[in-house]
Amino acid sequence: MSNRITNFFNAKSFCVIGASTNLLKPGGVVAENFAKDFPGKLFLVNPRGGTHIFAGKEYTLYKSVLDIEEEIDTAIIIVPAKFAPQALEECGKKNIKNVIVTTGGFAEIGEEGVAIQNRMNEIMKTYNINVIGPNCLGLYSPALGYDTMFLPTSKLKRPKPGNVSIFTQSGAFGAAFIDQLARLGSGNWIARFISYGNASDINEADCIEYLGEDEDTKMILVYLEDFKNGRKFMRTLREVSLKKPVLGIKANRTEAGAKAGASHTAALSSNDAIVDDLLQEAGFQRVITWDELEDCVISFATQPLPKGNKVAIVTDGGGAGVMASDMVSDCKLQLAKFSPEIQKKMDEIFPVFYSTTNPVDITGSASAKDYEKALEAVYEDPGVDAVVNICIPSIPNLDINEYIEITRKIASRKEKTFVTALIGGEEADYAYDVLLKEDFAVFKSPGSAIRAVGRLVEYANYLKKRGKNL
Numbered sequence: 048m049s050n051r052i053t054n055f056f057n058a059k060s061f062c063v064i065g066a067s068t069n070l071l072k073p074g075g076v077v078a079e080n081f082a083k084d085f086p087g088k089l090f091l092v093n094p095r096g097g098t099h100i101f102a103g104k105e106y107t108l109y110k111s112v113l114d115i116e117e118e119i120d121t122a123i124i125i126v127p128a129k130f131a132p133q134a135l136e137e138c139g140k141k142n143i144k145n146v147i148v149t150t151g152g153f154a155e156i157g158e159e160g161v162a163i164q165n166r167m168n169e170i171m172k173t174y175n176i177n178v179i180g181p182n183c184l185g186l187y188s189p190a191l192g193y194d195t196m197f198l199p200t201s202k203l204k205r206p207k208p209g210n211v212s213i214f215t216q217s218g219a220f221g222a223a224f225i226d227q228l229a230r231l232g233s234g235n236w237i238a239r240f241i242s243y244g245n246a247s248d249i250n251e252a253d254c255i256e257y258l259g260e261d262e263d264t265k266m267i268l269v270y271l272e273d274f275k276n277g278r279k280f281m282r283t284l285r286e287v288s289l290k291k292p293v294l295g296i297k298a299n300r301t302e303a304g305a306k307a308g309a310s311h312t313a314a315l316s317s318n319d320a321i322v323d324d325l326l327q328e329a330g331f332q333r334v335i336t337w338d339e340l341e342d343c344v345i346s347f348a349t350q351p352l353p354k355g356n357k358v359a360i361v362t363d364g365g366g367a368g369v370m371a372s373d374m375v376s377d378c379k380l381q382l383a384k385f386s387p388e389i390q391k392k393m394d395e396i397f398p399v400f401y402s403t404t405n406p407v408d409i410t411g412s413a414s415a416k417d418y419e420k421a422l423e424a425v426y427e428d429p430g431v432d433a434v435v436n437i438c439i440p441s442i443p444n445l446d447i448n449e450y451i452e453i454t455r456k457i458a459s460r461k462e463k464t465f466v467t468a469l470i471g472g473e474e475a476d477y478a479y480d481v482l483l484k485e486d487f488a489v490f491k492s493p494g495s496a497i498r499a500v501g502r503l504v505e506y507a508n509y510l511k512k513r514g515k516n517l
Contacts, residue, residue, distance in 0.1 A: 058120035065125035066091035073197030084192035128152030139174025148180035183244030204229035209236035210265035214254035250275035259287030269295030288330025346499035357383035360406035368406035378501030415449035433464035440474035
């Protein structure tokens with residue numbers, strides 16, 4: 048892999064410029080992160096000098112990066128913006144070719160910041176330095192022991208290693224979503240996280256290219272406000288989206304959003320209708336709401352892609368089935384027509400007051416065994432591409448633990464898309480928590496479950512139209 052971001056994640060030596068002895072300050076947090084988990088050599092720069100213990104080990108605090116005799120692959124600059132140009136120039140003189148600048152106070156704040164960022168750009172070009180930032184969180188990869196996020200773990204929880212990668216223009220968005228993923232299910236989600244901020248050098252095109260080639264990354268989440276290299280991004284996106292799903296939020300959809308973005312990360316917006324068409328044509332799954340982004344993680348990261356758009360619904364509540372049926376139409380899906388064999392089987396095993404056509408309503412008289420019979424029957428139907436399992440656990444004959452075990456057993460087969468929606472109070476929350484902890488695709492409303500299936504079908508159709516076999 049030749050992408051410039053590769054050199055950051057492959058670093059064998061790392062330097063924190065602005066390391067603090069206060070573990071609540073950004074420079075202290077990052078120093079502690081690397082001292083604890085980074086497998087390579089770590090060097091710390093603090094103008095006061097001396098020594099300090101990080102993660103139980105004593106480190107020399109160098110007054111300047113130029114005082115360090117050994118070679119350094121990558122550095123992070125965590126000093127006030129007015130001192131950042133000097134720090135970057137010293138990195139150049141030290142022949143450090145990869146630098147992360149997390150500090151804010153550059154182009155995003157106005158003329159004074161623009162002048163400082165322009166000076167940084169001159170230094171970057173003079174010494175041929177690859178720069179991520181400024182005004183960002185930098186990089187995170189738990190499997191590599193790489194964490195430049197300057198928020199302490201007491202405030203920002205970190206997800207464990209997984210196959211989902213994120214790149215984001217907004218550090219705040221990235222921090223909040225990282226924190227959210229840490230408590231989503233098992234928490235085993237993150238392969239790579241890239242927060243690139245003002246994109247003075249490395250930008251969205253570099254990120255999509257790198258993650259498209261990264262073998263640990265199976266799906267890509269994105270938060271964008273504008274494009275620094277839109278042509279390359281779209282060209283690369285077309286290639287990457289044929290290999291792995293790329294989805295996320297492209298903000299600045301409205302005039303108000305565009306104005307907010309311009310003062311946020313020095314962003315410049317484009318005509319959203321044009322952007323939307325280009326993204327869709329390139330295979331980008333555009334998400335509008337924060338909640339749906341989490342739903343996409345739990346569905347895309349855990350489910351096989353459906354072969355078609357035929358959906359079977361099993362529920363113990365007629366109203367839930369009707370609402371889900373409406374959502375099926377809204378999401379450009381279809382209710383499957385059961386094969387004669389499956390229809391005959393369900394007619395024979397269920398009482399006449401159960402509705403055995405799609406959606407299957409096993410009513411408030413249902414037991415967990417009834418769910419098992421209905422779910423297994425529709426799962427076996429070759430005309431069903433996805434199964435939506437809707438449960439209102441408050442019905443009297445349903446043993447919730449038995450229902451959980453049945454759902455676990457069928458969902459674990461992974462032969463078809465299988466999503467579950469749990470509606471109600473205490474028992475619904477209990478079943479939801481148990482199943483989610485094991486990373487099953489479980490949701491708190493029929494609408495969310497159906498939308499998740501719709502997203503999967505949309506991506507599957509995109510691949511099929513371009514000759515890809517599922």
